Amino acid sequence: MQSRLAYVEASLEVAKQSRSIFTRLYPESAIAAAIYADTLRAQKIAPLSPIAGLPVSIKDLLDVAGEPTLAGSTVLRNAQPAKQDAPVVTRLKQAGAAIIGKTNMTEFAYSGVGINPHYGTAPNPADTAIARIPGGSSSGAAVSVATGLCVAAIGSDTGGSIRIPAALCGLTGFKPTASRVSKAGTVPLSFTLDTICSLAHTVDDCITMDGIIAEDSLSITALPLKGLRxxxxQTLFLEDMDQHVSSAFSKALTCLSAAGAYIIETPMQLLAEYRSMAMFSAPEAYAWHRQLLAEKFGEYDPRVAQRIQLGAHVSAADYIDMHTARAEWIGHMRALLAPFDAILMPTVPIVAPEITPLIASDDAFFHANGLLLRNTGSINILDGCAISLPCHEHGSLPVGLSIAGAANTDGKVLAIARVVENTLAKIRSV
Structure with missing residues (x-):
């Protein structure tokens, strides 16, 4: 078995050459964690954490003591250094993770595309012939795992920022109920919707990471697929699918139905109405950024600044009304979802677009961004939990299948995801 040290050293060597994946590396502490884990393994002193000594990445919006947190920007280069690690970082270190670096991201996490004009954009590893977006905003996080540099990555999800790159890069990304993981020590996008979470290769890997970073522990009971509802x-979430996504999603549903699950097509119009309440990010981001924008507007990614500034036009009364409407809507949604075990939808309706056209055209960028965020954003407004897992055939462009539920149904969603993943292995091996 490869030593932890050999794995970490190999990852660091590649990471040094991959400037668009990482914004900062931690070679000394990562190597020390790997050596310590290898020593304990050799001496068989005590059971180790599943990630002890293994390379893990953290998104560049999590505080690490002694350095400014950039959040994919240049405007924070001279900000005050963080006084202490974010609680999630502390938990990773306590579990013995070899944190090899901070990953690149959409500036201030404000898009699902993953393009960053300051530090470059790491191409999606799923296609070596065409440079495609990795998805965002946790772009570097996904690429760090998809390239094998890390076993898992910590990112964030405000409207889909962990599930979108997971879907586009062929990975598994889990967004828990937001309150389960501390957001302290992170640069916020939306105080209401932000969720700190992880992506990895498998459902079990995501369960492992959730067990490390979450404030509570889940009880996950094995479920049979047969009989699940x-x-x-059918409203909104299946619109504008490209042919490849439509085919992969249809095959996945057929496979699950054949294994005994009840696939229930339903309008679910109420879920589609989430978009009338989806304006939390702009006013909350503007509240955090307004001084920085006044001082350093020209240093922002123009597309990010444009979206943040929309928040200046949301009145306090309108903002309060949105919260009231959301709370009422969530109550109605919980009643609507009660007869079902979970919701299924394509994580995103398109495969990863090419990078160059999206850099060149605002229209192309914002059209793609809207499509990428459309399905995933509903679960953030719901305050729910969701996981994206691959459902495409081997060798084809990645497609994500989303399994979602209401708040605090995390254990059930993960149990369903585990059995769905095993069932879809038939498709994935084709």
Whole structure:
């Protein structure tokens, strides 16, 4: 078995040459964690954490003591250094993770595309012939795992920022109920919707990471697929699918149905109405950024600054009304979801677009961004939990299948994801 040290050293060597994946590396502490884990393994002193000594990355919006947290920007280069690690970082270190670096991201996490004009954009590893977006905003996080440099990555998800890159890069990304993981020590996008979470290769890997970073522990009971009632919303969420996504999603549903799950097509119009309440990010981001924007507007990614500034036009009364409407809507949604075990939908309706056209055209960029965020954003407004897992055939462009539920149904969603993943292995091996 490869030593932890050999793995970490190999990852660091590649990472040094991969400037668009990482914004900062931690070679000394990562190597020390790997050596310590290898020593304990050799001496068989005590059971080790599943990630002890293994390379893990953290998104560049998490505080690490002694350095400014950039959040994919240049405007924070001279900000005050963090006084202490974010609680999630502390938990990773306590578990013995070899944190090899901070990963690149969409500036201030404000898009699902993953393009960063300051530090470059790491191409999606799923296609070596065409440079495609990795998805965002946790772009470097996904690429660090998809390239094998890390076993898992910590990112964030405000409207889909962990599930979108997971879907586009062929990975598994889990967004827990937001309150389960501390957001302290992170640069916020939306105080209401931000969720700190992880992506990895498998459902079990995501369960492992959740057990490390979450404030509570889940009880995950094995479920049979047969008899599960899985709702497939027909309003909005299946629109504008490209042919490849449509085919992969259809095959996945057929496979699950053949294994005994009840696939229930339902309008679920109420879920689609989430978009009338989806303006939390702009006013909350503007509240945090307004002084920085006044001082350093020209240093922002123009596309990010444009979206943040929309928040200046949201009145306090409108903001309060949005919170009231959301709370009422969530109550109605919980009643609507009660007869079902989970919701199924394509994580995103398109495969990863090419990078160059999206850099060149604002229209192309914002059209793609809207499509990428459309399905995933509903679960953030719901305050729910969701996981994206691959459902495409081997060798084809990645497609993500989303399994979602209401708040605090995390254990059930993960149990369903585990059995769905095993069932879809038939498709994935083709």
């Amino acid at each position: 899985l709702a497939v919303p």
